[in-house]
Amino acid sequence: MNTKLNKSDFIVLAIYFMVSFFLQGKDYYDRGAMLKEYLLDFPSELIAICSIIFLFTFWLIPKFVKEKKYFLFGVFGLLILIVITAFQYTVGFWSGDNDWKNYPRGLDFVLKMIDRGTFQTAFPFALFLTKKFYEGQSEYLKIEKQQKENELKLLRSQIDPHFLFNNLNTLDSLIDSDTEKAKEYINRLSLIYRYLIKTKDAEVMELSEEIQLAENYIFLIKTRFEDDYDFKIDIQTSIEDKFIPTGAIQILLENVVKHNKPQKGNTIKSIISIEENTLKVINTKSNLKSKNESFGTGLENLKSRYKLLSDKDVIIINTDKEFNISIPIIKLINES
Template sequence: MNEKLNRTDFLILGVYFLVSFIIQGKNYIERDALFREYLIDFPIEIISVTSVIFLFTFWLIPKVVAQKKYVLFIVYGLLILIVIPGIDYTIGFWTGANDWSKFPKGIDFVLQTISLGTQQSAFPFALFLTKKFYEGQNDYLKIEKQQKENELKLLRSQIDPHFLFNNLNTLDALIDSDTNKAKEYINRLSLIYRYLIKTKDAEVMELAEEIQLAENYMFLIKTRFENDYDFKIEKPTSINDKFVPTGALQTLLENVVKHNKPRNGNAIKTIISIDENMLIVSNTKSNLKPENESFGTGLENLKMRYKFLSDKIVKIENTDTMFKISIPIINLVNEN
């Protein structure tokens, strides 16, 4: 529950008191009330009701109920409903020029003040508490959304630290052996980093742009490992208006290289296929463990991002000869 007062809190109470006093004023006129009743009773009731509401809302509920001290809550609640409305009732008894011999005493006074307190405060307290509850829910949803955005940004920032190092080593070798290819390599590498910078805060990206990133990344892999890896992209359906998590394809291609080394001159074959609802990356397996064994953090990262972005899940098929991962295509129109 939102424990801060704002302008609309006073507005909702102000509207309530205005309507209440119009109704009470009509009753005062009908019974020809004394002028001091108008002058004193209304301000005292405002003080009494707002005091009860604020004590329950900002002290009793957050401090006592939150600590599950329910007996203490009942005791303090009854004391509030006896003392504050009791003062209001006593002043009202005086302003109405009533006979003090008829003033309730003992248990009658306690019951009278509790009844007065609940009658005066029940409806405005319900309005006020409902308003604060929904404000608190909205604040919670905003915080939850911001937390998800922060976690997504953190996940997006977790790029393989060896990526730049390995590519610089490859570039160094190309400069001496093949200048033209080195220039192309630099161009492709710069396009990748330009894309990463441009999309650093983007949660999802158009599939067409992700395909372009994948093509540039595959060029780097082919240049670095020559014929060790073979890539093919199949696009039997339109890729317009389709989205995937930013950098998802790069993550999947990184996974292929990390976990598979060619054996006996047989290249690792990777096919990227796209249908209406899924993007599928399947590759042959070498059954040779890489020198630097990975713990699958890239795929776990991608799965976590899907939990934030969609109710769809990543599907993995892993056999002795084939590894296949299917990631859902995000349709922003339908998702929202």
């Protein structure tokens, strides 16, 4: 709950007291109340109610409820209610020229102050607390949203540091052996980096653009490893108005290469299958065990991003012969 006063707090209470005093003023007028009742009762009631609300909101609740000292909260709460209500009741009793013989005493006084105090402050207190609660919720959601955006940007920034190094090595060998292919390699690499720069702050990207990135990235892999890896893209549905986390396909392709080393000329075959609601990457596995037995930081990164972007999970099926990963396709436009 937001424990700072703002302009709107005073506006809400001012509106409440204006309506309340108008209704009470009519009642005073109908019964022919004296002028001093008008001049003393309303200000004393305003002071009493505001004092109770502010003491509970900005002192009692933060000090005792947050620390789970509920007994002390109850004791001090009743004392505040009794003392402040007694002040307001006494002013009203005197301004109405009542007989002091009828002034309540002892236990009757205590019970009357508790009853009167809770009755007078219940609605304005509830109104004030409800307002502060929803302000706090709104602020919390804003902070949570900003935190998610920051987490996504951090996750997006975690690109494999060896990516550029490996590609420069490949390019170095191509320049002497195949100049034309080296030019094409440079072009594809520049397209990938242009895409990464363009989308550096984007949480999700259109599936069609991610597929173009995948085609360029596959070219780099095929050029570097030749026939060790084989990739096919199978589009089974329309890809319009569909999105996935930025760079998701690149992470999935990196995972195939990182965890599978071909043996005895056996090509690692991968299919990128795009269905209505899911993008799947299914690849055969080599018998050669990878040094890193985990799913890798890339996939963990992708799973973390999905937790922030969607209520659907990344599904991984890992068998002896095949690795199958499914990521949900995100639709940002509601279907009519």
